[in-house]
Amino acid sequence: MKVSWNRIIGAILVGIVLLFVIIGVFYTPYDPNAMNGAAKSQAPSLLHWLGTDNFGRDLLSRVMEGSRTTFFVAIATVAIGGTIGTLVGALTGFYGGRIDQIIMRINDGITSFPSILLTLVIISVFGIGKYKIIWALGIVFIPSFVRVVRSEYMVQKEMDYVKTAKLMGASDVRILFLHILPNIRPILVSTITIGFNNAVLAEAGMSYLGLGVQPPDASLGRMLSEAQAYLFSAPWYAIAPGVMIVITVLGLSLVNEG
Amino acid sequence: MKNKHFSKYLVMFVILVCTVALSGCKGDKSQENTNKAPTTDDTSSKESGQDADGEVTPIYGGSIVVGITQDLDSLDPHKAVAAGTNEVLFNVYEGLVKPNENGDLVPAVASDYQVSEDGKEYTFSIREGITFHNGDAVTAEDIKYSIERCAGLLEETDPSVKVESALSNVKEVNILDEKTVQLKLEKGDTEILPYLTCAIVPANYDKLDTQPMGTGPFKFVSYAPLESFIIEKNEAYWGEQAYLDQVTFKISANTDSAFMELMAGSIDIFPYLTDDQANQLPDTYNIAEGNMNLVQALFLNNAAEPFTDEKVRQAVCYALDRQAILDMVAGGRGTIIDTNMFPAFTKYYNTDLTGTYDYNVDKAKELLAEAGYGNGFTFTITVPSNYQYHVDTAQILVEQLKAVGITAKIQQVEWNGWLEDVYNGRNYEATIIGLDSNLAPRDSVERFVSTAKNNFINYKNEQFDETFAKAIASTVDEEKVEYYKQLQAYLTQDAASAYIQDPPLLVAVNKKLAGYTFYPVYVQDMAKVYYISE
Numbered sequence: 001m002k003v004s005w006n007r008i009i010g011a012i013l014v015g016i017v018l019l020f021v022i023i024g025v026f027y028t029p030y031d032p033n034a035m036n037g038a039a040k041s042q043a044p045s046l047l048h049w050l051g052t053d054n055f056g057r058d059l060l061s062r063v064m065e066g067s068r069t070t071f072f073v074a075i076a077t078v079a080i081g082g083t084i085g086t087l088v089g090a091l092t093g094f095y096g097g098r099i100d101q102i103i104m105r106i107n108d109g110i111t112s113f114p115s116i117l118l119t120l121v122i123i124s125v126f127g128i129g130k131y132k133i134i135w136a137l138g139i140v141f142i143p144s145f146v147r148v149v150r151s152e153y154m155v156q157k158e159m160d161y162v163k164t165a166k167l168m169g170a171s172d173v174r175i176l177f178l179h180i181l182p183n184i185r186p187i188l189v190s191t192i193t194i195g196f197n198n199a200v201l202a203e204a205g206m207s208y209l210g211l212g213v214q215p216p217d218a219s220l221g222r223m224l225s226e227a228q229a230y231l232f233s234a235p236w237y238a239i240a241p242g243v244m245i246v247i248t249v250l251g252l253s254l255v256n257e258g
Numbered sequence: 259m260k261n262k263h264f265s266k267y268l269v270m271f272v273i274l275v276c277t278v279a280l281s282g283c284k285g286d287k288s289q290e291n292t293n294k295a296p297t298t299d300d301t302s303s304k305e306s307g308q309d310a311d312g313e314v315t316p317i318y319g320g321s322i323v324v325g326i327t328q329d330l331d332s333l334d335p336h337k338a339v340a341a342g343t344n345e346v347l348f349n350v351y352e353g354l355v356k357p358n359e360n361g362d363l364v365p366a367v368a369s370d371y372q373v374s375e376d377g378k379e380y381t382f383s384i385r386e387g388i389t390f391h392n393g394d395a396v397t398a399e400d401i402k403y404s405i406e407r408c409a410g411l412l413e414e415t416d417p418s419v420k421v422e423s424a425l426s427n428v429k430e431v432n433i434l435d436e437k438t439v440q441l442k443l444e445k446g447d448t449e450i451l452p453y454l455t456c457a458i459v460p461a462n463y464d465k466l467d468t469q470p471m472g473t474g475p476f477k478f479v480s481y482a483p484l485e486s487f488i489i490e491k492n493e494a495y496w497g498e499q500a501y502l503d504q505v506t507f508k509i510s511a512n513t514d515s516a517f518m519e520l521m522a523g524s525i526d527i528f529p530y531l532t533d534d535q536a537n538q539l540p541d542t543y544n545i546a547e548g549n550m551n552l553v554q555a556l557f558l559n560n561a562a563e564p565f566t567d568e569k570v571r572q573a574v575c576y577a578l579d580r581q582a583i584l585d586m587v588a589g590g591r592g593t594i595i596d597t598n599m600f601p602a603f604t605k606y607y608n609t610d611l612t613g614t615y616d617y618n619v620d621k622a623k624e625l626l627a628e629a630g631y632g633n634g635f636t637f638t639i640t641v642p643s644n645y646q647y648h649v650d651t652a653q654i655l656v657e658q659l660k661a662v663g664i665t666a667k668i669q670q671v672e673w674n675g676w677l678e679d680v681y682n683g684r685n686y687e688a689t690i691i692g693l694d695s696n697l698a699p700r701d702s703v704e705r706f707v708s709t710a711k712n713n714f715i716n717y718k719n720e721q722f723d724e725t726f727a728k729a730i731a732s733t734v735d736e737e738k739v740e741y742y743k744q745l746q747a748y749l750t751q752d753a754a755s756a757y758i759q760d761p762p763l764l765v766a767v768n769k770k771l772a773g774y775t776f777y778p779v780y781v782q783d784m785a786k787v788y789y790i791s792e
Contacts, residue, residue: 035657037585041534054534055586055653128670210643214668216653229514229646232521233538 010254017248021071024064032065033057033216041234051236053226059240066218067244073134073212073219074199080138081199082192085145090176092146093153104150107143115140116205123211130219133212137202141195148191152184193256197249204245220245314772316788321504322771324782325516325528328644328673329484329509334466335457336407336419339677341552341694341780346507348781349489350391351457351472354382354401357697361602361778363451366497367396367458367473368439377446377733380454384437388496390460391477398433403461405431405441405454423710424453424700427730446733452698475500475785484509489784501773501788513646520766527774529782531764532646533589543766548776549593550763551600552692553702554648556639556655556756561716562687564637569629571753575615576622577662578655580758587650591762597746598693599702600760602778606699608743611750622662634663637687640680643670647761648690655690681714692761694780700730703745706754715755722748 029049036056044051050059092100110118122136156162157180165175181188200220206212207221215222220241227238328342335351338344352366365371368382388396406412409428410421427447432440443450457472465471470478475497476489487507491500508525510516517535519525523542536545558565558574565571584592593601596611626632641652649670656666666688671679680686695702704710707726708718722745729741750757767774773786 033657035586035654037582040586055650210670214670215649216656216668229517229532230534233534 006254006257010251010256013247013251014255017067017244017251020064020244021067024061024068028058028061028064030058030061032061032218041230041237043234044236050240051234053223053237054230054234059223059237062218062223063220063240063244066220066223066241067248069130069213069217069219070200070203070207070221070245073130073137073203074196076134077137077141077199077203078192078195080134081141081195082145084138085142086149086181086188088142089146089149090153090181093150094157094172094176094180096154100150103146107146110140111143111147115202119202119206120211123206128211128214130213130217133203133206137199137206140202141199144195145191148187149184152187153180156180156183190256193252197252200245200248204241315791316501316773317791318499318501318788319503320501320789321506322502322526322768322784322787323506323508323524324784325510325519325525325530326487326507326782327510327513327516327530330481330487331674331677332418332467333470333478333481334419335459335470335472336404337416337467339420339681340673341692344694345780345782346487347457347470347472348474349476349505349784350470350474350478351459352474353455353457354405355451356455357452357777357779357781359775359777359783361697363455363697367401373448377448378443380441380443380450381434382439382441384439385496386437388473389494390473391471391492391494392460393494394460396458396473397461398436398439400461401439401458402431402433404456404458405439407459408453408456422453422456423704424450424698425456445731447730448733449698449700449730449738452696452701455696476505479504484511498785500785502784505784505787512644525766526768526771527787528766529763530647531766532650533587533591533762533764536589536764536766539766542769544769546765546767546774546776547591548763548765549600549602550692550761551602551778551780552694552761553595553598553600554651554690554692554758554761555598556688556690556758557715558688558753558755559684559686559714559716560718560754561684564629564631564635565687567629568752569625570631570635571756572615573622573625573629573631573662574659574664575753575756576618576625577659577664578615578756578758579617579658581617582658583651583654584759586654587647588759588762591764593760595757595760597750597757598706598754599699599746600695602760603699603702606739606742606746608746608750610743611747614750615753615756619661626662626664632663634665636665636667638667638669640669640671640676640686640689642673642676642691644673645691648692651758652690681712684714684716690758697779699742700726703742703749706745706749717749717752717754719748719752722752 034057039052039056041054042048042052048058048060050063052058088103092103118140119136122139123132126132126136162175162179165179203212203219204221204224207219208225210225213219213222223241224238230237326342326346328340330343330346331340332338332343335347338347354366354368355363356366358364367385367388369385371380371382373380384396384398390396405428407419408422409425427443427445427450429442429444432442434440459466460471463471475492475495477492479488479490481487486509490504491502510519513530513532516525516528520528521540539545558571560566580594584590595601596614597608599607601607639652641648643649652668656668659666680689703726705712706717707713707723725741725744729738729745732738732741765774770789771787772790773788775783775786777783
């Protein structure tokens with residue numbers, strides 16, 4: 001496989017972000033939630049590399065902590081959406097028939113709502129909070145996986161290797177998950193990457209609206225939301241989490257699309 | 259959905275990042291503003307800075323936009339619960355009497371009144387020639403109907419009407435003649451007058467919910483939920499005419515978005531500036547400073563574990579460094595309070611309670627240990643998300659409570675959810691909110707009587723209930739004052755809630771305007787605002 005420059009740059013960006021998050025697990029320069037009245041809204045300096053917010057909290061520490069929260073939500077969301085979506089997609093794509101038609105129509109129905117709106121509806125039922133947002137986003141992410149996986153299974157089930165396996169008497173479960181699944185890996189991986197990107201942005205969007213992660217905990221969206229009031233007096237507050245989101249999404253997109 | 263949605267989110271954030279980048283250029287400018295001393299007077303000043311310069315000629319006419327940050331809960335003045343609604347409806351409705359900017363009650367729909375010596379009979383004369391906004395004269399029937407509606411005396415009362423418990427003392431409302439109405443009370447009560455600010459509405463008019471009609475200096479034009487409430491000048495007003503032709507109360511989702519509109523110049527007056535926002539204000543605005551006359555507190559649900567234990571509540575009080583809170587959220591402005599009354603009630607406010615719960619971590623830990631919570635506990639603070647001030651306060655409290663081992667979590671809810679679950683449903687552990695009050699001292703404390711409908715913290719103290727009954731019954735002024743001070747003392751000693759402050763009120767007023775007036779109650783009086791000549 002020819003390695004493109006885009007991929008390399010993307011990998012570097014993702015690497016930086018990952019390093020940042022991993023360091024954040026073990027070490028942050030300050031307690032991300034510790035307030036310091038004497039150091040309110042300070043511009044970036046040697047003491048506070050990314051500056052401080054309106055409570056005097058260190059922004060570097062908060063971005064580290066916030067990225068971790070955001071990534072956790074994104075990974076969990078993709079895990080829920082991806083697992084259920086792949087399962088449903090595989091079954092419907094493989095077996096087809098009336099059930100497939102019904103499920104796909106439901107799927108179309110869900111997809112026809114804007115995803116933010118749908119998330120809001122689910123949140124209004126579940127309530128708000130970090131774990132609830134994971135479920136809400138997870139559910140919203142299911143249809144995209146179902147669609148991709150189903151169409152792959154429909155193509156794959158007509159392939160010779162599947163027919164051969166059937167003739168050899170392999171069980172459906174074996175064919176579904178041991179024969180076909182590995183063969184759709186490339187498309188699944190890219191769906192997951194895109195899904196992860198969407199989930200990072202969706203978490204940021206939801207927390208920005210005050211529906212996701214609750215204060216004082218940091219998440220990238222939550223930080224942007226808080227920074228909004230200080231765009232004019234302390235622009236570095238919004239820049240830190242904003243740039244973090246852009247780097248993450250850009251890096252992953254570059255890796256994925258080459 | 260993948261690529262389409264991905265790009266949608268990306269566009270959203272690219273825009274955001276661009277905004278950030280652009281704002282970088284403006285940074286220096288706002289820094290200058292910070293250094294400029296904003297035009298502020300001391301808290302006792304009643305008028306915005308412009309008037310202090312003198313030589314201002316008011317101009318009649320023009321229209322303005324006033325920013326508010328919460329939707330109106332009802333257009334019917336007898337159903338509205340939220341302070342944010344009443345402050346707006348103040349322009350449309352009047353009671354028999356109404357407060358002026360000094361906190362005195364002046365005759366409004368009534369032109370004058372007499373009180374019998376035992377305080378049992380109040381006789382009101384209806385103002386000559388006063389009309390509702392549709393031109394109909396205000397009749398004695400209208401007044402009887404309005405008072406009875408407020409007092410819950412009507413045979414058929416709409417269940418959503420907020421019955422004023424202080425008016426339950428009204429035995430009957432009699433029409434003596436076309437121009438005179440008499441109130442008869444069960445017991446003598448010299449304190450009922452502030453409750454007769456209850457809006458006078460046309461009798462049996464069934465469109466109060468959609469077409470408010472009162473006697474105030476402004477009349478209703480239109481209301482779009484979550485958008486705006488528009489009023490226009492009432493040319494036939496009995497008193498001093500309003501200067502402005504039209505006022506639009508623009509409803510923003512939160513202070514941030516309202517401030518954005520302020521920066522863009524689409525709002526002329528915005529009454530809820532944060533300290534940081536005040537420092538960023540463009541120089542086309544003046545800042546008027548007053549007190550909000552609110553009791554901001556971490557209200558504790560006395561019926562929810564572990565706040566059922568007085569010691570736990572006291573521990574929470576000791577754990578709060580309130581000066582640090584003021585410094586953090588209010589730039590050091592604001593007034594620390596120790597009980598459920600704000601200092602503007604100078605006559606009744608119990609100053610002896612000051613310092614009861616001075617910041618003391620050790621004491622807090624000790625009390626927690628005594629209560630059996632030596633290892634701390636976890637609870638949730640429910641905060642209405644439209645009040646950034648309360649959300650910010652909550653964040654600081656969370657940090658401060660950590661020091662004594664208490665883990666607090668914040669749960670943001672939207673305003674209607676807060677009213678439903680917290681205020682009316684009492685289904686919460688702790689909340690931060692600002693309580694407003696009528697001009698009567700009883701209004702600040704009456705809600706803590708154990709049977710009060712709006713006792714949302716579930717406070718129960720028999721002595722309190724008894725003392726309150728005595729306070730109401732008393733007709734001797736000094737005695738009354740003593741009772742009220744005692745009531746406040748109960749609230750403080752029992753640590754009914756952790757009282758924080760009377761927040762500062764910073765109002766951004768367009769420099770072209772003057773006459774913005776602070777009241778000791780929570781109102782936005784637009785009748786006094788005017789454009790100044792160039």
